[in-house]
Amino acid sequence: MTHASDRSPQQTREHPPGSRPRVLSIAGTDPTGGAGIQADLKSFAAHGAYGMAVVTAVVAQNTHGVRAVHLPPVDVLVGQLEAVSDDVAVDAVKIGMVASEGYAQEIGLWLDRVQPRWVVLDPVMVATSGHHLLDPGAERAVVDLLPRVDLVTPNMAELAVLVGQETATTWSAVLEQAVELARRASVVVLAKGGHLLGPGSPDALVTPEGVVTEVSAPRVQTSNVHGTGCSLSSALAALRPRCDDWESAVREAKTWISGALEAADALAVGSGNGPIDHLHAQVPV
Ligand SMILES: Nc1ncnc2c1ncn2[C@@H]1O[C@H](COP(=O)(O)OP(=O)(O)O)[C@@H](O)[C@H]1O
Numbered sequence: 001m002t003h004a005s006d007r008s009p010q011q012t013r014e015h016p017p018g019s020r021p022r023v024l025s026i027a028g029t030d031p032t033g034g035a036g037i038q039a040d041l042k043s044f045a046a047h048g049a050y051g052m053a054v055v056t057a058v059v060a061q062n063t064h065g066v067r068a069v070h071l072p073p074v075d076v077l078v079g080q081l082e083a084v085s086d087d088v089a090v091d092a093v094k095i096g097m098v099a100s101e102g103y104a105q106e107i108g109l110w111l112d113r114v115q116p117r118w119v120v121l122d123p124v125m126v127a128t129s130g131h132h133l134l135d136p137g138a139e140r141a142v143v144d145l146l147p148r149v150d151l152v153t154p155n156m157a158e159l160a161v162l163v164g165q166e167t168a169t170t171w172s173a174v175l176e177q178a179v180e181l182a183r184r185a186s187v188v189v190l191a192k193g194g195h196l197l198g199p200g201s202p203d204a205l206v207t208p209e210g211v212v213t214e215v216s217a218p219r220v221q222t223s224n225v226h227g228t229g230c231s232l233s234s235a236l237a238a239l240r241p242r243c244d245d246w247e248s249a250v251r252e253a254k255t256w257i258s259g260a261l262e263a264a265d266a267l268a269v270g271s272g273n274g275p276i277d278h279l280h281a282q283v284p285v
């Protein structure tokens with residue numbers, strides 16, 4: 001039996017029946033609200049979770065791209081993590097932009113201490129706009145976090161970095177890389193095909209044993225794809241405490257993100273690659 005004191009001085013571990021899962025984003029910011037923490041909180045809310053957030057980077061960005069990345073001292077990151085976990089029993093965590101080796105180490109130690117039931121890592125390295133958000137040292141540090149996570153959700157470029165290969169150009173090559181990563185890191189991988197050029201937008205859930213489950217959706221014709229990866233990984237962290245397995249969480253999240261992409265053009269936010277509509281299923285425009 002797990003005692004509350006093993007995990008948190010304030011709260012029991014499992015969220016009580018009828019309560020909302022308590023879900024934490026550890027990620028960077030986007031002042032235009034389409035990606036990063038701001039998107040994660042909208043995604044948590046859209047899936048009925050109680051959302052919390054620890055800031056790893058203050059990013060000056062908009063729908064055209066990234067202008068500057070400001071990193072808080074490591075103890076500021078640790079202070080935020082501890083303030084949350086000293087008080088709140090965290091059911092699920094979504095990790096986004098981890099911009100330095102020191103951050104990865106501290107987040108890893110915090111995960112070991114707090115042991116949230118579900119951990120989703122979106123290995124943010126390259127934004128949808130193509131901008132590199134991390135330096136190569138930090139990209140390597142993300143690999144060190146893999147043993148501590150339950151699900152990792154790389155896009156095609158990030159998957160290639162994680163397996164140390166060139167970015168795949170075909171879906172079958174993506175699947176091979178995902179199988180390799182899942183086996184090597186002993187982690188469930190959700191490989192995302194959002195950057196492919198065909199009529200579909202396939203994703204694939206791959207287990208360490210090499211079982212591949214494809215979840216596909218028609219490609220939505222829109223350039224407003226800012227924050228899709230952030231929003232999807234957050235949806236998965238919010239859904240998993242209430243789903244039986246990753247596959248059902250992925251199916252639900254995939255349907256939701258397709259709807260958010262279909263509603264994206266009507267949002268009219270920014271003059272570049274705009275955000276998706278997180279609230280499309282809740283609140284009519
Ligand atoms: N134009 C699109 N139409 C439908 N689904 C898309 C489209 N673009 C991205 N997606 C989906 O959005 C999610 C995020 O994928 P992707 O864009 O590859 O990640 P990232 O934002 O990390 O680069 C995936 O489920 C992907 O299949």
Ligand SMILES: Cc1ncc(COP(=O)(O)O)c(N)n1
Binds near residue numbers: 037097124229230231
């Ligand atoms: C702080 C932050 N984190 C992540 C992304 C990637 O966004 P996308 O989901 O479009 O790949 C971003 N642009 N900014």
